[in-house]
Amino acid sequence: MTDLIAPHGGVLKDLYLAGEACDTERQNARDYPSWDLTPRQLCDIELLLNGAFSPLEGFLGKDDYEGVCRDMRLADGTLWPMPVTLDVTEEFAKGLKPGESIALRDLEGVNCATLVVSDIWTPDRGAEAEQVYGTRDEKHPAVDYLLNRSNPVYVGGRLHGIDAPVHYDFKHLRHSPAEMRTMFRKHSWRKVVAFQTRNPMHRAHQELTFRAARQVEANLLIHPVVGMTKPGDIDHYTRVRCYERLLKHYPEQTTTLSLLPLAMRMGGPREALWHAIIRKNYGCTHFIVGRDHAGPGDDSNGKPFYGHYDAQELVTEHADELGIEMVPFKMMVFVQDRAQFVPADEVSEGEQVMNISGTEFRRRLQEGLEIPHWFSYPEVVQELRKTHPPRHRQGFTLFFTGLSGSGKSTIANAVMVKLMEMGERRVTLLDGDIVRKNLSSELGFSKEHRDLNILRIGFVASEITKNGGVAICAPIAPYASTRRQVRELVTPGGGFVEVHVATPLEVCEQRDRKGLYAKARAGIIKEFTGISDPYETPEDPELVVDTVGVTPDHAAHRVIVKLESLGYIR
Ligand code: PPS
Numbered sequence: 001m002t003d004l005i006a007p008h009g010g011v012l013k014d015l016y017l018a019g020e021a022c023d024t025e026r027q028n029a030r031d032y033p034s035w036d037l038t039p040r041q042l043c044d045i046e047l048l049l050n051g052a053f054s055p056l057e058g059f060l061g062k063d064d065y066e067g068v069c070r071d072m073r074l075a076d077g078t079l080w081p082m083p084v085t086l087d088v089t090e091e092f093a094k095g096l097k098p099g100e101s102i103a104l105r106d107l108e109g110v111n112c113a114t115l116v117v118s119d120i121w122t123p124d125r126g127a128e129a130e131q132v133y134g135t136r137d138e139k140h141p142a143v144d145y146l147l148n149r150s151n152p153v154y155v156g157g158r159l160h161g162i163d164a165p166v167h168y169d170f171k172h173l174r175h176s177p178a179e180m181r182t183m184f185r186k187h188s189w190r191k192v193v194a195f196q197t198r199n200p201m202h203r204a205h206q207e208l209t210f211r212a213a214r215q216v217e218a219n220l221l222i223h224p225v226v227g228m229t230k231p232g233d234i235d236h237y238t239r240v241r242c243y244e245r246l247l248k249h250y251p252e253q254t255t256t257l258s259l260l261p262l263a264m265r266m267g268g269p270r271e272a273l274w275h276a277i278i279r280k281n282y283g284c285t286h287f288i289v290g291r292d293h294a295g296p297g298d299d300s301n302g303k304p305f306y307g308h309y310d311a312q313e314l315v316t317e318h319a320d321e322l323g324i325e326m327v328p329f330k331m332m333v334f335v336q337d338r339a340q341f342v343p344a345d346e347v348s349e350g351e352q353v354m355n356i357s358g359t360e361f362r363r364r365l366q367e368g369l370e371i372p373h374w375f376s377y378p379e380v381v382q383e384l385r386k387t388h389p390p391r392h393r394q395g396f397t398l399f400f401t402g403l404s405g406s407g408k409s410t411i412a413n414a415v416m417v418k419l420m421e422m423g424e425r426r427v428t429l430l431d432g433d434i435v436r437k438n439l440s441s442e443l444g445f446s447k448e449h450r451d452l453n454i455l456r457i458g459f460v461a462s463e464i465t466k467n468g469g470v471a472i473c474a475p476i477a478p479y480a481s482t483r484r485q486v487r488e489l490v491t492p493g494g495g496f497v498e499v500h501v502a503t504p505l506e507v508c509e510q511r512d513r514k515g516l517y518a519k520a521r522a523g524i525i526k527e528f529t530g531i532s533d534p535y536e537t538p539e540d541p542e543l544v545v546d547t548v549g550v551t552p553d554h555a556a557h558r559v560i561v562k563l564e565s566l567g568y569i570r
Contacts, residue, residue, distance in 0.1 A: 012177055012281055013054040015113070016161035026162050029103040029114050033095065035088055036105050037112070040145070042165055043227035043263035044084050045104060045112055047278070049161040050176040052260075054281045059086035061156030062119040069131040072270065079321055080277070081270040083132060085123075086115070087151035096120055096155065104159075111162050119156040133267055134306075137299045141230055142265040165261075170226075170240050173259045180221075180258060181283035187253075191218035193286035193327055194279040196293075198229035198264060199358070200242045200384060202376040204332040206249065207341035212288045212327045213254065220255040221284055222247070228263040230296065232492070238387045245379045258282075266296035272311035273318060280324035287324050289315055291331045334374055366391050367567060391567035395425065395465035396495030398559070399486065401477040401538060403530045404516060405508035406501040407547035407555065409433070412474040414556035422569065425470050430457050432475040445527045451482045458486030466493030476529050480536040495568055498541040499559060505530045507548055542566070 017025055037045060047053045055078060060068060063075040065083055072081040086104075096102065101114045129136050129143040138144045167174055175183065184192055193216055195209045201222070213220045222243060226236040240259065247257050262278065265271055271294035276287045293311035298304055312328045319326065330343040334354040347353055356364075356375050364371050368390030371381050398415065400408040409431050419427050436443070439456050443449040454477050461471035477483050483498065490496045508530065509517040520528030527533040538544075543562045545555050563569045 011054060012051040012181070013057060014051050014161075014178065015049045015057060015159050016164070022162055025114055025160055026111060029101070029111050029162065032101045032103040032114060033092070034103040034105055034111075035086075035092060036107070036109075038087075039107075040228055040263040041086060041104075042106055042112075043261050045159070046165045046261050048084065048159055049113060049164065050178070052177050052262075052278050052281050053084060054177075056080070056084060058115060058118075058158040059154075059156050060084055062121050062154075065123070065154065065156065069128055072273070079273070079318060081273040082265060082267060083128065085154045086156070088153050088155055089151050090153055093120055093153035093155065102155070106165050108166075110166070112165055113159045113161045115155070115157045115159050117155055117157045119154070121154055122152055123154050125150065125152075132270060133265075133296075135299065137305075139298070139300045140266065140296045140305055142267055142296070145265075167261070169237065170259055173240065173257055174261070175258045175282075177282045183256070184219075184283050187219075189219040191216060191286065192221050192284045193218040193288060194221045194223045194282070194284040195288050196260075196275050196279070197222070197224045198233055200234055200239050200376075200380065201246050202380065203374065204334070204341050206246060208290065208329055208332050208343075209255075209288070210250075211343075212286070212329065216286050216325070216327055218286055220250070221279075221282070222255065222257045223260050223279065223282070223284075224257075225262045225264055226259040227261040230264070230266055234384070235387065238383060241383045242380045245383060246377065249377065264294060266294055268293065268295050268306035269311045269314035272315050273322070276315055276322055276324050276326065280322065284324060286327050288327045288329060290329045339374070368392075391495060392424075392570045393468070394494045394568070395468040395470060396497060396563075396568050397461040397465050397471045397473060397486075397490045398563075399461070399477070399483070399496065399498045400472070400474040400501055401483060401498065401541075402501030402503060403505060403508045403535055404476060404528075405511050405513055406503035407545075407552065408474040408476075408501045410552045411499075411501060411545065411547070411555045411559065412472050414552050415559050416472050418556060418560055419470055419472075419569075424569065425468060427470045427472060428460075428464050430460060430471060430473045430475075435475065445529075445533065447479070450476075450478065454479075454482045454486060455489075458489045461486070462489045462493055465490050465495070468494075476535070478529050478533065478535040480538065483538065495566070497543070497563065497566065497568070498538060499543045499545060499562075500538040500541040501547065501555075502537075502544050503547045 048056055060083055065085060067073045067075050068080050068083050072079060074080050096117055098117050100117050103111050104113045104115060106112050125146045126136055129146050133140050133142055135143060138147060193212050209220055224243060243257055272289050279287045289312050291308045296305050315326045330345045332341045333344050334341050335347060336352045336354055365384060365388045400412050402408050412429060412431060416427050416429050435457055440453045443453050454475060457473050457475055461473055464471040487496045512518055516525060519525045520531040529535050545558055547555055
């Protein structure tokens with residue numbers, strides 16, 4: 001474990017053990033309690049071990065954590081704005097004692113590091129959300145993570161690095177802080193300005209980075225986050241190909257691209273400070289902070305969580321102790337008369353400004369509409385179109401839900417046949433009964449088993465959708481939150497269309513084609529949906545179909561029309 005002092009960026013921690021010490025610890029770790037790191041913890045540990053989170057030497061202990069939450073300072077007073085904590089289950093924490101070591105493993109079971117436990121405590125995660133993100137609103141991705149996904153117990157302690165997490169993608173673009181500093185030195189880059197991004201870069205971003213570099217007479221590091229970003233963002237594979245295309249439009253020898261495996265929290269101002277410290281550790285002298293830096297968007301009431309320029313203000317407040325200089329920027333807009341991007345505050349009166357918002361850009365991609373050259377380079381757009389084709393070429397899941405005997409299977413079958421007749425995409429039918437026979441034969445009808453059944457359907461549907469096919473699902477799916485989970489599973493890879501087959505219970509019972517309602521009434525079948533088990537009516541489905549007085553053909557036709565209006569078929 002070493003501290004490197006380099007001309008770029010001050011003291012840099014390196015928490016990896018070397019040589020014999022490493023071999024011994026690897027051997028010892030076989031007997032330690034072992035924790036499988038979550039995807040976010042894996043990102044954090046990589047940046048802890050390689051010094052990107054210097055001066056941290058491990059996951060925060062209790063005193064440091066409380067200081068960071070309260071006033072962005074470690075117990076010794078050092079500025080550190082973001083809690084970096086190891087959350088574990090109660091069950092795992094139960095046997096642990098301070099002074100003991102634990103082994104930390106990646107998804108494949110490789111032992112990345114060991115941690116000497118200093119503290120074990122149960123944090124008040126609601127209070128943490130309030131202190132760090134200024135809200136308990138679960139629309140904030142980090143608050144949602146904290147309150148709904150993270151584990152309840154924190155374990156703090158010093159790390160000893162054994163094997164760095166492995167990446168198989170874009171190896172040529174991944175650098176540790178030490179490697180980055182060495183590269184800057186080798187190229188005699190005395191001043192380097194870093195640009196943080198989690199989005200594809202278009203011409204406005206390019207102009208902004210040009211201006212920033214010119215303004216402070218520095219070289220440029222394009223430093224996109226490829227760890228975890230905001231849910232719904234464009235995947236990093238696509239983005240990196242876009243950055244590589246864009247890089248060709250920068251003057252040679254001035255600019256470089258490197259990927260940062262950071263798990264963002266979307267923490268706005270605090271996150272901007274954190275980003276600046278990380279870039280200092282990578283050897284940068286300057287850091288660009290634009291409008292809404294690391295902003296999580298709007299809260300549940302439609303108001304932005306943070307002010308557009310709050311991040312710049314907070315970084316300015318701490319300018320003296322940061323060790324890296326901020327280059328603040330306003331939003332860039334395209335001025336048509338000048339055929340040029342300029343910061344919004346430099347637009348003269350009467351000049352016509354053009355802008356395409358992120359939402360509008362996504363709409364144009366989705367509908368295969370034109371994206372003007374002033375907005376983005378054609379080769380960048382081409383990369384985006386490859387993985388984000390218009391809706392009529394995307395896969396989608398058609399999810400029917402409704403009571404037993406409501407007509408789900410009949411309509412689903414008819415829709416399947418109509419889609420096969422069109423022949424545009426491959427279609428798979430995951431009907432309730434088919435799934436129960438082939439995927440979920442061991443399951444019953446308790447809430448737990450129904451949820452498991454639906455999540456299995458969701459998993460298969462998401463795979464089909466991601467690969468451009470159509471998955472038609474027709475289970476009862478009585479619980480709203482499980483249907484929502486399926487939607488969340490599917491939408492990153494394509495479309496999700498929920499159809500509520502809203503045939504009233506009396507009609508379903510009257511039909512009773514399988515004789516199940518009679519048995520349910522007689523108490524022979526327990527937990528029967530609608531009779532002795534709940535059905536939560538969908539609140540916001542894409543389509544509601546009631547089969548009373550409607551032929552299956554007509555109901556299927558309504559679904560097809562809906563798919564057309566949503567753009568999934570032409
Ligand atoms: S769920 O709740 O979504 O997991 O149900 P699903 O997989 O769609 O299975 C429903 C079919 O199983 C038959 N069946 C029951 N349904 C509801 N409740 C109970 N207790 C039950 N027991 C058996 C029933 O025939 C359902 O088929 P459909 O096609 O919906 O009529």
